[in-house]
Amino acid sequence: MEQQQPLLSGNDSRGESWRSYEYLGRSTSLHVPTGEELVSGEEVRLASNFSDSDRFSCYPPSIHGALVSSPDPPPLFPNPPSHGGYGYQGGYNDYQSGYPPRPIGSGALDEVEIRQLLISHVGHRCCWGSGPARRWKITSVEDCNVYVGTLETFFEERDTVIEKKPYLGGKIDGADKGQQVGIWDLDLRAYFPELFIPDKEVRINIPHSEAVHKCPDCKSRGETACASCNGKEKQMIQCPACYGRGLIAHRDGSDTICKNCSGNGNLPCTICNSKGTVKCKTCEGHGSLLTSSIAVVKWKTLSTKKVSATSGAASVPDEVFHQARGVQLCNMQAYQCTPAFFADSYHLNNFSSQVIASRAPVPSSARVITERHIISVLPVTRVTMVHRKRSFSFYIVGYSREIFIRDYPSRFCWGLCCCFEWLGM
Template identity: 25%
Template sequence: PAQNPGYPVPAGQQPGYPGQQPGYPGQQPGYPGQQPGHPGQQPGYPGQQPGYPGQQPGFAPPPQQGYPTGPQAPGVNPPNGPPQGGYPQPAGGVPQNGQPMQPPSGGEVVSYDDDVPDENPNEEEPVPSAPLLENMDNIQGYNNMSFNNATVPPPPAYDEVTQDNPPDRGEIKTLPVISESEARDALLGFVAQNCCYGKGAAQSMVVRDRESTSAFHYTLETFTEGRHTAWAYEGFRGQPVDGPQNGIPPAPWDIPAAPNQLFLNGKVAVEVPHTASVKVCHTCLGACKVRCHRCYGFGRVRCSSCRGSGSKSHMRNGEHVTSRCTFCHGHGRRRCNFCHGVGMVNCKTCSACGQLKCFIQLTVTWINHVEDYVEEKTALPNELIKSVTGKTVLEEQYPLVWPVTNFPDPAINQASNTIVQKHRTAFASERILHQRQKVRLVPVTEVSSQYKSTDFKFFVYGDESKVYAPEYPQQCCCGCTIL
């Protein structure tokens, strides 16, 4: 055994020595063998230190700093133990017999040093975040942009579009009054709609007085357009990219946009020309996938049935019996249903494209601002006047309307002037496209009646002859109980 390798053995002794050959490699720990091209057969060579990875022929020994010396070095294993399917390393830094390390057998279950996260089915998926503003391009005319909508005031109008003189308005007439029989029929119809009301009072009442008036409902509609700009992004799938190299972007109010219908709310989003560019997704860094938020990249979660123990205890014939969990088959963990065990999911920021198309988006909003006023002389609530139909005695539609000045009731003239002047300056960040005003005349009849020495009043209003009778004497007929 003490003979040095490489010396020839006498021919006569060769039959007795083959049994000693298997021990030769084990007597030279750390030496790479007699491979051609290796520079070192000198004693004390640094390659004998355990854990050196580079003992391949033709290579100089690697530097000692920056390379871990085996599984004992800090930072080699992840804090939560080897991942599912990982290969645990044996003690020592050099594989046994010079052979590569083998994975565990197929039936062996890999253990976890720490707990695998619990699955929370109610946990919401993270909301995609916007790219950093410092990564956005500097677009001429759109400086200091952000991902939040910024209001763009309209440019000043060169000419205020108004009429030189108010339009000619014809004479406004009041509506005809209703008769006593019409008032009684309207009250009977109202009683029939309320199951607990008795109809005796409506049939036998004595009408003392009827006073017919007209309620006026004035309405002003101001249809405006507002514009907002902000950075926007979407997954880049190869769609056209109109960048600053194609020209100077137009101003926000120079981009054409028209509403589908006047006096109807609407919104449309438009990409500002010559502002687009392509960026690497800041969330997945171009990988198209991110770590699963349910299992945190493990691919497996703690079994919710056995709480990770792999077994369940139950009573059988008065004794506690422990059996393997059928939900996770005794592993204590099961596959994550959200990522299907992969540990990664598609990136929501770029829609799994890996790149983002960033551009400035113009949002055009059309709003119909409505303000009204009701002039009514009786105790009838104003909201009831708004809910019924009447006769439209005045209706005008212009880019900018004039206040009403010739209405028989001065209160309507005053209300029209106040509301029109208010709307001229109330929407400074929007452009007024059109205005419309109208006056509806709603008939109202106040009826004073008496039933069995009980005086009461009711109102008949609107073209539908609706009834408002809070003082009706028979509001609870026989057999009904008020709780």
């Protein structure tokens, strides 16, 4: 049997593949890299250390390439060679979802199976009647294919923030300990997440970035002027109970000593006790601040999704197809994915180009690590049922055979419950 050829051929030489795997600690005598294999996040974290001459290479070149070779961000989407990014036309027999494969475009479902799927779906809706599902006549069964294309861009974003906290004394990791490294020179392999994780953030102290400075709010005194008494020492305030008299007047004309101020008529400032100063909140009374540079590193995945459906399935929301199970016709990973090539399908070639052209913009401060492009085909069956002059249609979507229906005729909730939603998808 003739072996399947990749849809896209990578430009990497065999020697480059060997070097990438040697970097990851794989033994070339035991493991032969192939175009189908992709670098995982675990391999990044377990990669061996480089020498000082390779200090910019924080990640394996097979996934990060030229991105970490320079502290300056590269162009957003240059045209480097693909690092092991291949796509394969797997065919329907390669589908390993656990569901029996169904020939695309053929009437594999008979009337008994279709009716049973609908009855089961209706049975999970508390206010739907099963009469139409059991007794209405099936007049048409239309099979159609729906293509789902996705492009995921996995990138890393780094930023620096200055953190200030009171200096309590002791040794610091300052410039005398060594030169402060640039934010893109930090080796973060120990924190590297799984590829295409939706979102992850870590905060790391940049080595040799600590410094001690005088507190700007208290001028290194540790105290600031009291806002209540305007910083005046021994400033007293009028007693609110006796209004400064020191005595409390009674209805019978007698006076008693005010217990609130002990007859003095005045009270010390409740904030500073009439000292005129309070402890500086910025340095907490220590007079100095310890500043350090913190690297805020974020890994994110941006996704672009498109659906190409025939007119028979045009009324189904795209989100239904995105969540359904189908057959992968193309699955490629590269630094920058390019459109897939199908030798016998202009439609798929054009659809893949549209997905790639809709690539989500990456922040200017970020660097792309890798991309993944997938094209899947979903079997969709449109069924029409009729009773007298009434009719309705529903759809059987994907290999999990989920039901999508909007206009089921026997409903008793009048829109007051959630049963209109397509539960289970």
